[in-house]
Amino acid sequence: MLSVSCTSCHTRFDDDGTYYALCPACGGVLDVDVTAERLRAVDPAVLRTAAPEGIDHYRDLLPLGGPFPWPSLGEGNTPLVHAERLAEAFGIDDLWLKNEGQNPTGSFKDRPIAVAVAKAIECGARALVTSSSGNAGASLAAYAARAGVPAWVLVPERTPSQNVGQIALHGARVVKVRGDVGEVFNLGLEIARAFAWTNVSTTFLSPFPTEGNKTVAYELARQRAWTSPEWILVPVGAGPLPYGILKGFRELHELGMVASLPRMVAVQAEGCAPIVRAYQQRRPVEAWGAPQTVAKGIADPLRGYEHDGELVIDMVRRSGGTAIAVDDDEIMSAARLLARAEGVLAEPTGAVAVAGAKALQRRGLVRPGDHVVAVVTGSGLKHVEGLSADAADPPTIDPTLERFVAAVEA
Ligand SMILES: Cc1ncc(COP(=O)(O)O)c(C=O)c1O
Numbered sequence: 001m002l003s004v005s006c007t008s009c010h011t012r013f014d015d016d017g018t019y020y021a022l023c024p025a026c027g028g029v030l031d032v033d034v035t036a037e038r039l040r041a042v043d044p045a046v047l048r049t050a051a052p053e054g055i056d057h058y059r060d061l062l063p064l065g066g067p068f069p070w071p072s073l074g075e076g077n078t079p080l081v082h083a084e085r086l087a088e089a090f091g092i093d094d095l096w097l098k099n100e101g102q103n104p105t106g107s108f109k110d111r112p113i114a115v116a117v118a119k120a121i122e123c124g125a126r127a128l129v130t131s132s133s134g135n136a137g138a139s140l141a142a143y144a145a146r147a148g149v150p151a152w153v154l155v156p157e158r159t160p161s162q163n164v165g166q167i168a169l170h171g172a173r174v175v176k177v178r179g180d181v182g183e184v185f186n187l188g189l190e191i192a193r194a195f196a197w198t199n200v201s202t203t204f205l206s207p208f209p210t211e212g213n214k215t216v217a218y219e220l221a222r223q224r225a226w227t228s229p230e231w232i233l234v235p236v237g238a239g240p241l242p243y244g245i246l247k248g249f250r251e252l253h254e255l256g257m258v259a260s261l262p263r264m265v266a267v268q269a270e271g272c273a274p275i276v277r278a279y280q281q282r283r284p285v286e287a288w289g290a291p292q293t294v295a296k297g298i299a300d301p302l303r304g305y306e307h308d309g310e311l312v313i314d315m316v317r318r319s320g321g322t323a324i325a326v327d328d329d330e331i332m333s334a335a336r337l338l339a340r341a342e343g344v345l346a347e348p349t350g351a352v353a354v355a356g357a358k359a360l361q362r363r364g365l366v367r368p369g370d371h372v373v374a375v376v377t378g379s380g381l382k383h384v385e386g387l388s389a390d391a392a393d394p395p396t397i398d399p400t401l402e403r404f405v406a407a408v409e410a
Contacts (some may be wrong), residue, residue, distance in 0.1 A: 001012055001015065001242060002014075002015035002032065002033070002063055003015055003032075003033045003035075004020050004030045004033060004057055004063075004064075004207045005030065005031060005033050005065065006025060006026060006028045006029070006030055006031075007029045007031050007311060008023065008026055008027075008028025008029070008307075009023060009026040009028055011026070012033070013027045013030070015032075015063060015065075015098065017122070017123050017124070017294055018123060018145065019120050019123040019125065019198050019206065019208070020206055020207055020208070021199065021205050022109075022205065023165040023371050028223055028307065029207075029307060029308070029311055030206070030207040030209050031205040031207050031210075032207045032208070032210075033062045033173075033323055034061075034247070034251055034254075034300050034408055036254075037252065038060075038146050039255055040062075040178070040252055040372040041044055041060055042060045042061060042255060043060065044255065044257065046058065046060065047107070047221075047222065047252070047255075047257065048216055048222065050077055050219075050222070051076055051077050052077045053072065053074060054070065054072030054073065054074050054075050054076065054114065054180050055072070055075055055076040055111055055114055055115070055212060055215045056070040056072055056114075056118070057076075058214075058218055058320075061211075061218070061248075061251060062115055062211050062212070062214075062215075063115070063119060063207070063208055064115070064119060064122060064219035064232050066216065069381040070114065070118045071114070071117055071118060071121075071143050071144075071146040071147035072114060072146075072265060073103055073105075073110065073114070073142060073143065073146060073269040074104060075103050075104055075110035075111055075114050075324045076103070076110075076111060076216075076219060076327065077219065078098060078099050078100050078101075078102045078103060078219065078356050079098075079099050079102060080094065080096050080097070080098055080099075080219075080220065080224070081097040081099055081342065081344060081375070082095075082096055082201030083095045083096060083097050083248055083341075083342050083344075083374075084217070084309060085205075085342060086337060086338070086341055086342055086346075086354065086357075087372075088355060089337065089341065090104075090361050091361055092357060092361050092366055092370070092372055093165050093368055093369055093370065094229070094369070094370070094371045094372065095357060095372045095373075095374065095376055096229070096371070096372070096373045096374070097338075097342065097354070097373075097375075098219075098220060098374070098375045099218065099376050100216075100350070100375060100376055100377045100378065101345065101346060101347075101350055101377075101378055101381075102345070102378065102379070102393035104114060105135070105138045105139050105141075105166070106138070106378060106379035106381060106382060107135035107138070107297075107350070107377055107378035107379065108213070108216070108375070108377045108378070109136040109138070109139040109202060110139045110143070110385055111141075111212035111213055111215055111216065112136075112139075112202045112209030112210060112211075112212040112213055112240065112244075113130075113136060113139035113140050113143050113200065113202065113209065113212070113336060114139075114143055114212055115162035115209055115211050115212035116140075116148075116202070116208055116209040116212070116271050116287075117140070117143040117144060117147055117149070117200060119151060119208040120149075120198040120200055121147055122368070123198070125149065125197070125198035126149070126150075126196070126197065126198075127134075127149065127150045127151070127152065127195070127197040127198070128140060128144055128149055128151045128152070128198050128199075129152040129153075129154070129182040129188055129191055129192050129195075129198070130150070130151075130152075130153055130154070130176075130188065130199065130200050130201045130202070131153075131154045131155075131181070131185040131187065131188035131201055131202070132153055132154070132155055132184075132201075132202075133151075133155070133156065133159065133181050133237070133296050133297050133298075133300070134155060134160065134163030134164075134167075134296065134297065134382075135157050135163070135297055135378055136201070136202045137153035137154075137155055137163065137167045137172070137174065138163060138166045138170075140153060140166050140167075140172065140200060141153060141166070141167040141168075141169075141170035141171070141172035141174075142170050143170050143389070144170070144171075144172060144173070145170040151172040151173070152172065152173045152197070153167050153172050153173070153174045153175070154174075154175050154177050154184050154187060154188050154191070154241060155167070155174060155175070155176055155177065155184065156176070156177060156179060156180060156181055156183075156184050157176045157177060157178050157179070157347065159296070159355045160296075161175065162380065162382040163382060164176070173254065173377065180290075180291055180299065180301055180303075181237070181291070181299060181300045181301065182287065182302065182304060182305075183303070185201065185203065185304070186303070186304050188201060189205075196279060200325055202238075202240060202318070203238040203240065203305060203308055204238060204239075204240055204243075204305070204307075204308045204311060205305070209240065210240040210243060210244045210355050211214055211244065211245075212244070213240055213241045213243070213244025213245060213247075213248070214245070214247050214251065215242070215246045215248065216245050216248065217243070217244075217245045217246070217247070217248025217249045217251075217252065218248055218252070220232075220245075220373065221249065221257065221258050221280030222250050222380070224371075226257055226258055227258065227259070227371075228249055228258050228259075228260050228261055228262045229262050229370075229371040229372060229373045230262065230263060230366075230367075230370040230371050230372065231262060231263050231265060231321070231357075231360065231366065231370060231371070231372045231373065232262045232263070232264055232265065232373045232374075232375065233267055233299065233353040233354075233356040233357055233360065233372070233373070233374045233375065234244060234264065234265070234266060234267065234375045234377070235267050235268075235301070235347050235349055235350070235352035235353050236266040236268055236275060236297065236298060236312060236323075237268075237297060237298035237300035237314075238269060238305070238308045238309075239266060239275065239308060239309070239311065239312035239315075239376070240308075242264045242312065242315065242316070243311060243312060243315050245262075245264070245375075246261070246262070246264050246318075246319055247263060248405060249261050258304075259390040260373040262319065262321075262373075263319050263320045263321035263322075264315060264316050264319040265316070265321045265322055265323070265324065265353075265356060265360060265403055266312050266313075266316050266321075266322075266323040266324075267323075267324055267325070267326060267352050267353050267355070267356030267359075268298060268323070268324075268325045268326075268352075269293035269294075269295040269298055269299070269326065269327070269328065269331065269352065270293070270326065270327040270328070271292035271293035271299070271327075271328065272288050272290060272291035272292065272293050272295075272298065272299045272301065272324045273288070273291040273301065273325040274287060274288040274301065274302050274306070274309055275302075275309040275312050275313060275323055276323045276324060276325040278309060278310075278313060279313050279316065279322075279323040280323070284310070284385075285302060285306040285307075285308075285309030285310055286306060287301045287302055287304070287306055287391045288301040288302065289301070289305035291393065293328055293331075294328045294331055294332060294348045295328075295331055295348050295352050296348070296349060297347070297349030297350075297377070297378060298349050298352065299375045322360075322365065324344070324356055324359050324360065324363075324373050326352060326355040326356055326359055326368065328348075330355040330358070330359065331348050331349075331351055331355050332348060332351075332353055333355075334351040334352070334354040334355035334358065335347070335350070335351035335353070335354075335380065338351055338354055338376070339380065344376060345379060345380035345381060346376045346377075346378065346380050347377065347378045347380045347382060349377060349378055350376045350377045350378035350379065350380065351376065352355055352377075353374035353375050353376065353377070354374045354376065356374065357372055357374045359370075367376065395406065395407040395410065
């Protein structure tokens with residue numbers, strides 16, 4: 001029998017068909033238990049093969065009951081790109097990009113949402129709701145469409161129209177809310193309670209979506225011939241992605257499939273860095289006043305769920321990693337460099353870990369020969385106008401060679 005346990009009071013609950021949110025005993029964050037018995041049931045051959053058909057390939061390590069058709073869209077199986085030019089520019093010996101922008105809806109959120117939607121259906125959900133800065137909402141809209149379940153998505157008022165359009169096209173009901181990500185999140189909790197809808201938000205609100213993030217670790221280990229990189233950098237708002245990646249590597253370690261564990265680096269934007277601030281000052285996490293950054297996906301003040309930040313700090317420390325902040329200029333130049341030097345188009349938030357790799361190197365933390373993986377969490381296709389003035393206003397010419405030459409010279 002699957003079970004979940006509270007990370008605060010350690011009470012254990014059977015996985016009895018409840019779509020668990022926070023701990024029913026103390027309100028702490030729940031985590032799915034990985035028992036020796038569960039690991040014994042895993043077929044290593046499954047982990048050794050790629051999963052282009054979607055992450056239900058890793059079902060033995062995900063919190064789903066018996067045979068059950070997943071609403072899969074081929075999520076996961078994303079490329080690991082060797083970034084030799086970026087490595088040279090940053091002075092790092094070996095740098096790789098896990099390009100999560102290649103997921104079906106353009107971000108890593110397809111992994112946690114695929115698990116959340118499948119689990120919610122297994123638990124008998126009537127309707128799904130999430131609060132989102134854009135990408136999780138797009139994922140929910142697509143997976144709910146695939147599953148044939150109604151979905152509501154709450155986004156902050158200033159969410160880019162490309163994100164809102166993507167969500168609406170999949171048939172989800174999208175509502176813009178005057179407030180930041182934290183206020184939107186807290187409204188989502190209230191709505192789910194009032195209408196008995198299942199809240200599939202991808203913070204640490206529920207233990208289930210985080211499990212989908214473990215699949216990044218299974219893929220990375222396979223793509224790196226069963227070795228762990230020394231460093232994995234991840235953009236962090238609430239932080240379940242690096243938490244899930246380390247959990248996945250721990251499972252592989254217990255299964256004897258990797259010999260060591262990576263150091264995790266949580267990268268935040270200077271304009272919204274509640275976790276980095278608490279980490280550096282060795283103080284409890286406090287909500288961030290007014291988030292102000294181009295990295296909208298991680299502009300999360302953690303207001304009302306500061307404990308998410310404590311979990312991330314604990315995870316980072318246990319892994320021997322660190323938490324760092326990068327400013328908007330560093331984020332935008334990382335996004336442009338990624339596009340020009342490596343051909344990888346990332347949204348600003350998606351490039352945060354790359355900016356973080358440069359900052360990590362500058363602090364002297366990357367040793368010669370260290371393998372570094374930056375997780376590029378979201379595609380730039382939804383954000384091209386914000387990324388480049390050239391994209392917004394390219395020259396327009398008459399169809400003659402002279403005009404073309406003139407445009408090139410200009
Ligand atoms: C592209 C991208 N990267 C990273 C994150 C951070 O996710 P989390 O808030 O789960 O830490 C988000 C969240 O929406 C995102 O959209």
